[in-house]
Amino acid sequence: MKLSEAKAQFISSWGAFGTHWGINRTMAQIHALLLISPEPITQDDIMEQLSISRGNVNMNTRDLVDWGLVDRVLIPGERKEFFSAEKDIWKVATQIIRERKKRELDPMLKLLGQLEQIDGDKKDKDVKQFIETIAGIKKFGGQADKALDVMIKAEEDWFLGSLLKIFK
């Protein structure tokens, strides 16, 4: 398989993959393109390679930067701004986990805490099932929350360890 063909297929698949994870196709495709680009590239490069409009590139690169997956890079002597993706997949994964935890899991757990305080006869089977369900999800969510923290921490420690090795 030729590189150009493989690239196209990777970008396309990564885009489709993203849609199953609440990420829009184009954002995932831009991310894929940046992941396989050895050097930072510009908005125009992205427009050209993915055949999408300037506005679209602008919005989605902004989102990628907000997610902490992509950096704006200033190249001396260049007028345009460049974009570069974090290449270490572990860092990418932990960053995504960090953000989703913050944006989705934490608010959900907060809500569940509120929903537990309902007034009503706890002998009533509707009330009982509701409380049990909420408690079950909350417990599971709390465990997941902790597990993800461990994962993020592991990545940070590993990263710190690597840094120390370099500078010691």
Next chain:
Amino acid sequence: MKLSEAKAQFISSWGAFGTHWGINRTMAQIHALLLISPEPITQDDIMEQLSISRGNVNMNTRDLVDWGLVDRVLIPGERKEFFSAEKDIWKVATQIIRERKKRELDPMLKLLGQLEQIDGDKKDKDVKQFIETIAGIKKFGGQADKALDVMIKAEEDWFLGSLLKIFK
């Protein structure tokens, strides 16, 4: 907070939560409704409680059954068919993991394996970055795959253990 209010909020939030996970809002809402229903309920019950059409209920309950999250229940003497959700959140979680692994992760890993075999000069930085990226994702994906298997296995063992306790 009253039960009816709490129910409505749970269903609505669970629906919104689902959309961030590649599940459509209605499917997640039906799932939420079933999770808090102590007894199996019919398509008509779901239509009424969520104010959605018969066709919509039918399609989404079918998907929930396909995902292994909901069972069709036959109640003796009743003409209509009833639906009931698995209430154990750990089972729900492992079932979702099992399905998504099968539907998304496994195919992605297979594709990555193919994309690794590109012909081209490995000194070329484009080729190099591409291969490194693919290898990185594949490695991470493989680890995730194993970790998820461990999680599923843990749930199965726990379940089996509980069964044994009951029957011994």
Next chain:
DNA sequence: ATATTTTTTCAATAAATTTTGAAAATACAA
């Protein structure tokens, strides 16, 4: 068998999301 209830399908419609592109804003240079 026929009638009745219930479920399923799917084309048409509605709703939600994504994309475009041109205008406005910003950044930089001369």
Next chain:
DNA sequence: TTGTATTTTCAAAATTTATTGAAAAAATAT
């Protein structure tokens, strides 16, 4: 300053996805 390059915004258009509802199919009763 004024002009030019670049980025950002956002209303309108295009696309994708979800929903409806009525007709067909299937299941059950008489």
